[in-house]
Amino acid sequence: MQKNFENPVQMTHEKSKDCCSSDEHCGTSMKGGLPIKKGMLSFITLAMVATTTVLTVLLINEKKMNVVLPAPDAKPAETVAKTYEMPAMKTVGEKIDLPEPKTTGKMSVEEAIQTRRSKRVYSEEPVTLSELSQILWSAQGVTDDKGHRTAPSARGVYPYSLYVVVRNVEGLDQGLYLYDSATNTLGNLGLTNAGELLAASGVQDNSQKAPVVIALTAAFAKAAVSFPNNPEEVTFLEGGHIGQNIYLQAEAMKMATVVTAGFDVAKVGAALGLDKNETIVYLIPFGHVGVETVAE
Template identity: 35%
Template structure:
């Protein structure tokens, strides 16, 4: 990748395989960079939450959580979670069921534009729950974050070890979501028990992307 500009790298990895249809893209509110919750407080209060209030999520809070997972932080390229070689193999999807002003469906987070691109219509929470050992928090959450990886982005440089690096990276991104959730009053629970092929089918993931983690989100 030597010689590529930051713009070239963003164009290569983001927005990926989906065409950009402006009618399907939702610009997100700008993320905030300060709050009354210290990092120490967020660490102390972080826990897995499986029961939610049933309230619809504010779009501003959804925006903040997606930014925490894979948002741009500086130089129009680097992201909130560290990545081996800054190759960023992760892709973040949001399965929307109950978000203020947002049509139910599956959305792909576009880091470079801080937006969501609708890739599928319809509420898919029940389907995700079914293929995740029927864990009810997935069905009951207002929305569900699904993190997938394109291993080829890291294996092209690091060989088979790049798969390990992608697995490490999903842990970074998930913890960011947990900690950001504390400051917003939003709970989540990392779910790794699911049928990979079924999840990929439900979300209509590109063939080069593998689902790694499911994180239902809702107000505590």
């Protein structure tokens, strides 16, 4: 009898069909192959499937790992430590006393939060000195004898300055001014064409037309003293608080404002003659609510 060793499993299977009709060696192949029980056959098949699956998973993982793992000789990315310098002190000319800001009003804070909207159209009506004083106070006014201000500041370092581009304010010449929180005054920086320079630096149309534009500038060096690892992040967070104060104050006065960050920081900074260590975070136009005209 010729033995077939090429496919013992198949032979076993064929044989097992026959042998079950007789009671001799049921479930066992003896003819032309190894003696294998039926259960063993299923076990072998299962084991093969499981092994193939495990190998496939390992292979896929290996491929993935090859993608994410750096080459053995790759060097860690170099980190460049940033240094921050304090901006030079501004020399201001004439100092203008601002009217005392109000600390009570007709609109509740809940109502202001509920109705606040960004408004980008301003009327021709001039802003009064009291209105300007009020909006600047809401942003960075001093509220106690320890020097705390209207907006919170991480570790009280107060890295922000407020520059005011004046186009149409009663009793003020056109130009650029610096707000002094401590004395509630505006220092004249003498840049009489600040409005035109701002317009020429490519800021959006509403910023060009507003009677007042507040430039909120940050000196990261002030924050770096307390937060050497992340002075910029901390400072930007603070800018949001100041912006929201301005929004709510404008709403309570039924006036118009919008915070804007869509401009070329370096270009606008240069146009307003700011120190390279001062970064404009927001340009915030402010004025009376205008009527939007729809082009026909």
